[in-house]
Structures are given as structure tokens and as C-alpha cells.
Amino acid sequence: MSETTTTTTAAYGLRARAARLDAADPLAARRDLFALDDGVYLDGNSLGALPVHVPARVQDVLTRQWGELRIRSWDESGWWTAPERIGDRIAPLVGAAAGRIVVGDSTSVNVFKAVVAAARIAGEGRDEILVDATTFPTDGYIAASAARLTGHRIVPVAPADVPSALGPRTAVALLNHVDYRSGRLHDLPGLTAAVHAAGALAVWDLCHSAGALPVGLDEHGVDLAVGCTYKYLNGGPGAPAYLYVAERHQAAFDSPLPGWNSHADPFGMTPGYTPADGSVRGRVGTPDIVSMLTLEAALDVWDGVEVAAVRAKSLALTDFFLECVEAYVPAGRVTSVTPAAHAERGSQVALRCDAAEPVMRRLIERGVVGDLRRPDVLRFGFTPLYVGFADAERAARVLAEVLGEIPSPGPLA
The missing domain is CATH 3.90.1150.10 (Aspartate Aminotransferase, domain 1)
Structure with a gap:
């Protein structure tokens, strides 16, 4: 033959x-x-396809909520509560309970918040931030900036070598759940346990896993996590990212970007900052409502x-x-x-x-x-x-x- x-x-x-x-x-x-053609689309790990119902929902946001209701939509259309409401819809997809995820800003901004806040929670005497040496470049850039801000030292390490690199000086380990180049899935439960055994906090980047596989943030005791929504969650180009803060850390979460949206009394306009309770502490400034509500509509494809x-x-x-x-x-x-x-x-x-x-x-x-x-x-x-x-x-x-x-x-x- x-x-x-x-x-x-x-x-x-x-x-x-x-x-x-x-x-x-x-x-x-x-x-x-989804809006698909006759081809084969295998780039959803960079940009998810458009759900067909989203344009009509966005049109409503533009013409009725913004065009007709205008400022009233912050209350009447639920704009003000969107970051937490949409976070609660993402939560089951990453194994989190309600009230632990807030949506807003970019992945990079949320990495910065998470790493700095984790370093502050870890406390004095711990001055090292472990970073996945194979990470997406921006995570490394942001972690290095966070280290400069907090007086910590960056320690690049291959994920497999994290357990042996941990020690009494480790404050935070920033890790990727899935390697963006190779598609390798790292051991989130095992590495998180190793980080905790060393007395440090684990921050996970879920950009290439959320919406593709079980994550189990609550189950595995993850401290903080971040992720984008425009890949497997199909939120659209530039869709807002999200920040997860474990319930046990929310009272101590000290954001390096304290904005008026995360204030306990945002409309009090006081010069002193008092953080809100819960995941709201992860908010900064006025959210990108059009992109956020586009994401909310896109999440309907996950129903059931x-x-x-x-x-x-x-x-x-x-x-x-x-x-x-x-x-x-x-x-x-x-x-x-x-x-x-x-x-x-x-x-x-x-x-x-x-x-x-x-x-x-x-x-x-x-x-x-x-x-x-x-x-x-x-x-x-x-x-x-x-x-x-x-x-x-x-x-x-x-x-x-x-x-x-x-x-x-x-x-x-």
C-alpha cells in the first residue's frame, strides 16, 4: 500500500x-x-469568539442605558454594582464563592494590586517575591515594579523548582496556572500548599485556565488570583480583568491603588481613605461600563x-x-x-x-x-x-x- x-x-x-x-x-x-465562519478558529486562548447575542445587549447599553437614562443608569441599570455582580458570575467558573471576586482594570493592574497587597500581608522579615521564570513577560515586569515599591527582592524560579526555592524570607509566590507558550498546566494545589508551608502567600495568574478547566480557588486555599476575561470567557477585546481575594485576607487587603470606588463612603469625598469591606477593596476608579456589561452579556453562554x-x-x-x-x-x-x-x-x-x-x-x-x-x-x-x-x-x-x-x-x- x-x-x-x-x-x-x-x-x-x-x-x-x-x-x-x-x-x-x-x-x-x-x-x-457564537459568531463563527466556515473556518477553524483555534485562537480562543488569545481572543474568544463573539457570542451572537452580545451586540444587541451592547446596543441597549448604548442607546437606552446611556442614551436615555444617562446618569440614572448608575442606579437604575445597576452600573454601580456591576464589578461585584459580574465577579459573582465568574466565581463558579474558578471555584470561588460569591463575594470574593471583583471585576475591573487590566490583568496587569490586578497583578500589581495582588502582589503588593500579598507582600504587605506577609509582613516584615519576608523580603523575597518568587516569580515564575517562564511567566508571561508583563507579570514579571509588574512583579519587579512591586518589588521596588515594597523593598523586596525578585527571585525568578522555574515552577518545578518553587518548593526548593521557598524559605523563611519568601513573602509571595506569583505563579501561572497554565504556561502561555507550551500549554503546560502547573500544580496549583501542590504549589499552593508548598507556599503556605513556607509561611508565604500564593498569587495565581489564571489567564489561560479560567473557562477551560477547573481551578478550585477556595478548595485549594489560594490567597489571591487574577485573570483576564477575553480568552476562554469570551468577554471581548480588552475586556476587564478580575481580582480574587480569599475571604480570610479581605480585612487585611491593603491595595496599593486606593481609589474612590473602593472607599467605604465613596460619595463622602473625604480626604482620608477608609477602605470598603470585602472584595470591593479591589476596585480603584470609575469602571469601564461598556466593556464590563459586554462581558456580563457574554457570560450568558456559560449558563447551565x-x-x-x-x-x-x-x-x-x-x-x-x-x-x-x-x-x-x-x-x-x-x-x-x-x-x-x-x-x-x-x-x-x-x-x-x-x-x-x-x-x-x-x-x-x-x-x-x-x-x-x-x-x-x-x-x-x-x-x-x-x-x-x-x-x-x-x-x-x-x-x-x-x-x-x-x-x-x-x-x-
Whole structure:
């Protein structure tokens, strides 16, 4: 049997299996809730797709709430309470009880609040901030600025080495739940326990895990956490981020950005600052209402969805995609840097590939949209609410076609 015949037979079998898997998928109907074209969108780990009902909801915000009610909407449309109300809707998706999440500002701003506040809670005698050495660059920049502000020292460390790097001087450990390049899922329960055993606080960045897999903030005793909402939560470009503060820390949470929105009497306009109770302490200034209410509308797609079901489909999708890649792509052209073990995998597949930039460019031209991280990583994000098994099969098949057109510079090391 020729190689072409073998490949064709494999493709037929994988397409048939994809069809069966999609037919049995309990989340398949969710796809109709999103504005999608005939292509394959595998970049939801950078920007989630638009839920189809959101434009009409935003139009109401613009024309009725702002256009007609104007200033009255702070009370009559619930603008004032939106940061906490929307936080309570995100809470079940990350395993938190109501009253522990506030929405607003960017992820970077919330990282700053969380790290400085955690360092203050840790107290004197602890002057080190451990930072994931593989973290998204901004987290490192912000942590370094927080260290300068508080007189702490930054200690970059690989996540696997965190337990051995912890000590009596550690105040805070800032960690990523899922590595943005490789898709590696880090051990949140185990690392949080190790941080606590050293007497320090754990701050987690959930940008690449919230909405894709169970997090369990309350269950695992996380101290503070931050995350964005424009990836798996589909809140739209630049959607506001969120800040989680464990209930046991809320009374001691001393924000480095005390704004009038977090004042106990915001309209008292007093020169002295008295912080509000609870998660409201995480607020700063006037919230971005249009973006915030866009996010609130987008969260409707999660009604009735169990995160456990999302995780099960995520793992099945990424397993199937890797199987299709192995079947279609010539040996040596790509190498997965995403862990094979389910316990160590987020909801993306990252493939090392020489000539990654032209490969991704051609994939996008053919309707398979992923992204890359220079110099040589192709990233494919699998958002279970709208990505199906046929999408995974098609993406792998088109990847093989593109690689067949681009000469190989040699086997990957």
C-alpha cells in the first residue's frame, strides 16, 4: 500500500470518528451561540469568539442605558454594582464563592494590586517575591515594579523548582496556572500548599485556565488570583480583568491603588481613605461600563455549563488533534511541547516547527486560525464551547498540507 493510500485511509477513518464524536458531544449545541465562519478558529486562548447575542445587549447599553437614562443608569441599570455582580458570575467558573471576586482594570493592574497587597500581608522579615521564570513577560515586569515599591527582592524560579526555592524570607509566590507558550498546566494545589508551608502567600495568574478547566480557588486555599476575561470567557477585546481575594485576607487587603470606588463612603469625598469591606477593596476608579456589561452579556453562554464537562471535552479534543497530527504530518516536521499527561495539560497544543511564521501565515490564509510564539512555536487553542472534533481533524490535515508545500530545513533537534 502506498504512502498516499495509507494517508487517505487514515484521513477517512479520522474524519468518520470526528463526526461520531461531534454527534455525541453534549456541548456541541453551544457552538450555535457564537459568531463563527466556515473556518477553524483555534485562537480562543488569545481572543474568544463573539457570542451572537452580545451586540444587541451592547446596543441597549448604548442607546437606552446611556442614551436615555444617562446618569440614572448608575442606579437604575445597576452600573454601580456591576464589578461585584459580574465577579459573582465568574466565581463558579474558578471555584470561588460569591463575594470574593471583583471585576475591573487590566490583568496587569490586578497583578500589581495582588502582589503588593500579598507582600504587605506577609509582613516584615519576608523580603523575597518568587516569580515564575517562564511567566508571561508583563507579570514579571509588574512583579519587579512591586518589588521596588515594597523593598523586596525578585527571585525568578522555574515552577518545578518553587518548593526548593521557598524559605523563611519568601513573602509571595506569583505563579501561572497554565504556561502561555507550551500549554503546560502547573500544580496549583501542590504549589499552593508548598507556599503556605513556607509561611508565604500564593498569587495565581489564571489567564489561560479560567473557562477551560477547573481551578478550585477556595478548595485549594489560594490567597489571591487574577485573570483576564477575553480568552476562554469570551468577554471581548480588552475586556476587564478580575481580582480574587480569599475571604480570610479581605480585612487585611491593603491595595496599593486606593481609589474612590473602593472607599467605604465613596460619595463622602473625604480626604482620608477608609477602605470598603470585602472584595470591593479591589476596585480603584470609575469602571469601564461598556466593556464590563459586554462581558456580563457574554457570560450568558456559560449558563447551565459544568466546568468538568468543559475539561473533559478539552482533553478529548487535544488528544484527538495530537493523534491527527501524528497521522498526517510527516515525521520530524513538528514536535509537541505540550505535555502528553492530562494532569499537566491546559487547553492548547503547542508545536515546535521550523519556519513557524510562514506556516502559520498559510494556515490562516486557508481558514485555520491559530497563532505563534517566536521563534518556532505554533499555538492552537481549543475552546470546548465552540470547537469540535471535525475542526481538530481539519486543522491537522491542513497543517500537513502546508508543511508539504514548505521545504523542511532539517529534522527538529
